[in-house]
Amino acid sequence: MISFLIRRLLWVIPVLFTVAIVTFFLMHRAPGGPWDREKPIARQTQAQLNARFGLNKPLWFNPDAAEAAAARGENIFQQGRAFLDSQFFNYIIGAAQGNLGPSYRQVGREVEEIIMEKFPASAKLGLVAVIFSVVVGIPLGILGALKQNTVFDYLSLFVATIGVSIPSFVIAILAILFMSRMFGVPPIRRPNEWEGLGTAYILPGIVLGLGTMAFITRLTRASMLEVKRQDYIRTAQAKGLSTRAVIMRHMLRNSLIPVVTILGPAVAALVTGSFIIESIFGVPGVGEEFVISITRRDYSMIMGTTLFYALLVALGNLTVDLSYGFLDPRIRTRH
């Protein structure tokens, strides 16, 4: 189990590294540089800025610097460091220390600073969404499975199918339209007006969590139905246990195992779904900032936010893998 944990934890590093390579590579394929402004910045100033941020260095590797280091008679580690004195590796080394570089558009601000400033709003939104999806999704799924082929079941299936299939940003738009007609809130993005309704994070959170909630409902229902026909449930019934005991003690834990396994991808979906929802509802979070940086082509922002999101997703998956081991003794003893 411990070695499994460590292996799982270490695996996050190459994954994030690959994400960084891909993003970095693609971002440098994009036309336009960091200093493109409406009013062009003087060539000399650009050169100074480049030197200051290390953008005059080679993209991936720096063999010249390595040679120079060797010529200076430095040891192999210093030579190696010089070889990696490139834009990419300096970025990676910086990122590992939590330094994501300057924003190309918001002059004078660091990417990590912006992310940290905006993150609390996103976290609140995400929290509402996760709580909503789990607290509503699991009971709804259980109810559907226990009352199979009744009105309850059809209702939970209906809600789940709608939630799974209709993209959250469509629901968000319809919800905003509905709210603005109902309460006369101007549907233009202005979070403080939502705040007044006490729904600042509730409505966007629910909309964000709707897809995940629906997915959890479907999965819980399917999983309960699967467990219900297992032999060990018949054994439990044959012991004379009450329906309640059979459900609570024998069915629930078994049927939650597959649900927990998808919580990782589900949280990932929440994280990445959040920027559309944030931008539609005007929640001042990382996601809204991300959307703005896309339209402004703020590459360092896009890159930094992507890495940040990938880290969140990786951590989410990791947590899920760990809790999985606690739920299923077969996993716990195998590793």
Place this chain on the structure above:
Amino acid sequence: MAPLLEVKDLKTYFYTQDGVVRAVDGVSFSVNRGETLGIVGESGSGKSVTSLSIMRLIPSPPGRIVGGEILFDGENLLDLDEDEMRKIRGRRISMIFQDPMTSLNPVLTIGRQMTEPLQLHLNMSASQARKRAIELLSMVGIPSPERRLDDYPHQFSGGMRQRVMIAMAISCNPELLIADEPTTALDVTIQAQILELINRLKNELDTAVIIITHDLGVVAGMADKVQVMYAGRVVEEAPTDELYHNPRMPYTIGLLDSIPRLDEHRGARLTPIRGLPPDLIDLPPICPFSPRCDFVQESCLNVVPPLRRVGPNHRAACLFEVTREQHQQAAAKAAAEGVETIDIAKKVTAAQEPAILRSR
């Protein structure tokens, strides 16, 4: 003395999308205290559904007990409500299932699963129940039971799990133990041990046992009397010795002739039963075995043959007086004439028993 269990004209049907499956269609039998009844039949013959009907654990929908009585100690189980029935399950009637690999809950420890019925039915405290569970495990031959109690099912072998299942089943000293194919999923060497264990416990605890199997060999060593089921009906019943020595229903004869015997000379041919059991949906009112029978006559296709007395305590559902010798001659003749056996692969029926049980 009244029998412990008396099943009268039990009918359990499954209402599927393809039609009504008459899985058990008018079955009657009885079991006395301390007696062992063997129920024999192919898969789909209704033997498992019969036992689940007694426990009232038929998955519903699609299954339903549509008729008959199940008198247990004079009380009709079909009249009890769910609460009363629960007091009987695991306490007075308990059950061992076919597949020990799937019959234990994978996420609960053995101890947790074993103490459940003890605390529920015998009102034991947690520590009492634990002590009793250890006793039970050593009774069924599990080494160092104190230690194994906190293990999970996947840490046990198949045979050991079946021992745990048996320990669980006998934990409340039930009056009736139903063993549904308890050895089918196990290795041959383990099979004998498990049967021996059930036999021993039965004698120690004086429990009545219904043992359900498709293996006549299993029944021979254990049962006092045997009933053979085919297509949801009892087609022959007799004391074990009588059935083996003087089978009267062509199906039973066919079953016995298809068992390889050590005492026969080498080269003697086994006589398989042709074809497959019939589809239980829309079964016409004819002898259900007739398509596979070497003695089929016109009259077989006019009625469902009733169980009739063919000897003391011996009843068979065949219109004719067929004996084993006649049957063997007829089978040899049929083989010589080259009667086509029905192509098995093409005739896989849609309504086999496991499929029904899974479809709940």
Place this chain on the structure above:
Amino acid sequence: MSTAEAARPFDRESVALLQRPPRSLWSDAWRRLKRNKMAIAGLVYIIFLAIVAIAAPVLAPHNPIRGNVREAGAYRQAAWLEDPNPKKSGTWEYPLGTDSVGRDIFSRLIYGTRVSLVVGFIPMIITTIIGTFVGLAAGFLGGTMDNVLMRFTDVVYAFPDLLFFIIMMTSLRETWIGNLWNGFLLLFVSLSIVTWVGVARLVRGQVLSLKEKEFVEAARAIGVRPWKIVTRHILPNTLGPIIVLGAFAVPRAIIAEAILSYLGIGVKPTTNPNAPFPTSWGDMILQGKVSMDSQPWMLIAPSIAIALITLAFTFLGDGLRDALDPREQI
């Protein structure tokens, strides 16, 4: 069985009628699918949309690009809405009204069907074929191929789909590849890179479990060539799950396209009045958002269009899954 037939005592053929005639897996699946009303409704709706997409030039009352600027001057409301300004009041000539440059929303909606269907189906078909091949190879041959596939999938799974699409679209949009076919190629490539992995992983898993099955061992034991085993025994058995996965991949691609277009990084807008793909529903939502207050229909119409198409595919996918693989119920 009639008594006349039954009366012939030793006719073994007639008594054999106690058996049910066998049904093939596919006819059985089709029978189950037909019984699922929602799935059939979804299928019918998808076929309907396909016809709409193909016949768009005939069905659309106006050109989706060339706006009637002079007459409209500004937007026009949906047909049933009155406006204080008579020029802005709805008329059935423009059922869902026009946008601020006088383009007919209804016609644009009809043409938008094309983008959704193309984006839904083409990458799905490409990725299914590639993924199936890679999955078969990885599962059957194992070794390095298998390892590379698994490591690659690990990375793809860690990289949130949508983020990857966004990075691809923003960075390569202005390059030559981004300009090919109005950006469709780039969109297809982005979607395919992510989706083929799911198919490959599924097929690989299926192959690994089928490889152990008795019928494959039997085939191998009698000397059937590996390639024959794959095509005759393994592929047909994986087809069901692949079809189901494909059915669910389509709505995901449609949603991704809509989101990208909504962010302004989807298929490129065109001003060519004869363009086959003048607009997409996501693009329409982006434009509709601006006039959300004055003209909610510009927003509602494409939103509902997206909702319906994804719903139809989910129903169809659910139905296919239940029909092809009755034991899986997720």
